Amino acid sequence: MRLAISMMKKHSIATTPANYAVWFEYVSGNNADLMRAMDDVLAQHGSLTDQQSKQLYEQFFDREKDRSTLLQIRKELGNLLKQVLNVVYSGVNSSDNSHYQLQQTLQRLQPDISRQQLNDLIQEVLIETRLIASAGEAISNRLNVAVNEVEDLKKLLETSRREANIDMLTGLANRKALDDSLTRLTQQADHNGMDLAVLLCDMDSFNALNEKHGQPVGDQVLRMVAETMQNSLKGRDLIARYGGEEFVILLSDTTLANAKMIAENLRAEIAGKHLRRKDTQEPLGMITVSFGVARYTAGEGSDSLMQRVDRAVFMAKKNGRNSVCEAPPPVIF
Numbered sequence: 001m002r003l004a005i006s007m008m009k010k011h012s013i014a015t016t017p018a019n020y021a022v023w024f025e026y027v028s029g030n031n032a033d034l035m036r037a038m039d040d041v042l043a044q045h046g047s048l049t050d051q052q053s054k055q056l057y058e059q060f061f062d063r064e065k066d067r068s069t070l071l072q073i074r075k076e077l078g079n080l081l082k083q084v085l086n087v088v089y090s091g092v093n094s095s096d097n098s099h100y101q102l103q104q105t106l107q108r109l110q111p112d113i114s115r116q117q118l119n120d121l122i123q124e125v126l127i128e129t130r131l132i133a134s135a136g137e138a139i140s141n142r143l144n145v146a147v148n149e150v151e152d153l154k155k156l157l158e159t160s161r162r163e164a165n166i167d168m169l170t171g172l173a174n175r176k177a178l179d180d181s182l183t184r185l186t187q188q189a190d191h192n193g194m195d196l197a198v199l200l201c202d203m204d205s206f207n208a209l210n211e212k213h214g215q216p217v218g219d220q221v222l223r224m225v226a227e228t229m230q231n232s233l234k235g236r237d238l239i240a241r242y243g244g245e246e247f248v249i250l251l252s253d254t255t256l257a258n259a260k261m262i263a264e265n266l267r268a269e270i271a272g273k274h275l276r277r278k279d280t281q282e283p284l285g286m287i288t289v290s291f292g293v294a295r296y297t298a299g300e301g302s303d304s305l306m307q308r309v310d311r312a313v314f315m316a317k318k319n320g321r322n323s324v325c326e327a328p329p330p331v332i333f
């Protein structure tokens with residue numbers, strides 16, 4: 001763990017759980033493919049950017065691995081605590097020993113003590129005192145290192161908690177966070193009949209964009225769309241990356257008419273952007289999205305809602321893309 005963290009510091013890699021997982025696996029030497037991929041990048045560039053580290057995580061780790069990062073942190077913390085306890089115990093033992101030695105010295109401090117004996121005793125006390133001081137210093141150094149390590153683990157754990165619900169590419173909520181909110185909000189709506197609307201946004205002809213400009217440019221476009229949504233919808237709405245090039249927005253306490261208006265505004269804003277490739281400045285052409293909009297009907301359940309909004313997106317695509325389509329209410333539920 002210490003080696004992974006010190007290498008991450010050396011390469012200025014943020015200590016996120018994903019990056020940690022990559023570097024831990026690298027220094028542990030367990031994954032030959034990952035080691036080869038990292039060695040290639042290091043040989044080419046001399047270092048590894050945060051972005052490259054994230055890409056390696058996406059390439060080599062899945063959700064299982066993410067869980068294994070947590071297990072790893074737990075194990076490291078356990079080991080660290082054992083080490084700290086050993087340091088503390090050895091400190092207690094050595095101070096017990098010093099206490100005994102000093103008691104012995106004190107007893108030899110008799111009224112008829114000779115000059116030579118007194119001199120010897122002073123030497124012994126000096127040696128014992130130095131021993132105590134150096135043991136104390138070693139303990140305090142070791143404990144300071146342990147404190148730093150615990151703080152690193154704490155940060156890692158905090159970020160891991162946040163990242164468990166966050167999509168790595170866009171920083172939006174991920175599918176798991178969306179599913180949790182959807183379940184909670186539909187249950188609330190079943191209970192109190194509040195308005196709940198959902199928008200499903202799908203990139204238009206994204207395959208063609210990826211093929212023409214490459215996946216990194218496609219990723220950049222997905223980030224732009226996510227940012228546009230975040231900037232337009234500040235507040236209580238949940239914006240999530242639903243799949244590769246699909247986004248979902250949950251609008252609680254929002255009528256269908258307002259949800260359609262929000263979708264229409266986002267659609268127009270995205271279509272109105274004039275994006276260019278960062279490297280060549282070549283225009284990317286018009287980037288458009290299609291929206292499905294649905295209002296939750298109390299009792300239908302989240303699966304039915306998502307199926308209806310999915311069909312609405314399909315209709316929007318059929319209508320020529322770059323459009324918003326409303327889902328009809330559920331027929332049977």
Ligand SMILES: Nc1nc2c(ncn2[C@@H]2O[C@H](COP(=O)(O)OP(=O)(O)OP(=O)(O)O)[C@@H](O)[C@H]2O)c(=O)[nH]1
Pocket residue numbers: 169202203204205206207208210214215216217218219222243244245317321
């Ligand atoms: N760059 C990038 N592309 C992605 C990502 N996830 C999915 N895609 C791509 O999105 C494209 C989706 O293609 P399709 O489902 O055929 O749809 P489309 O080309 O957008 O066409 P329509 O939806 O019919 O307008 C595929 O090429 C995927 O590879 C991602 O994270 N990054």
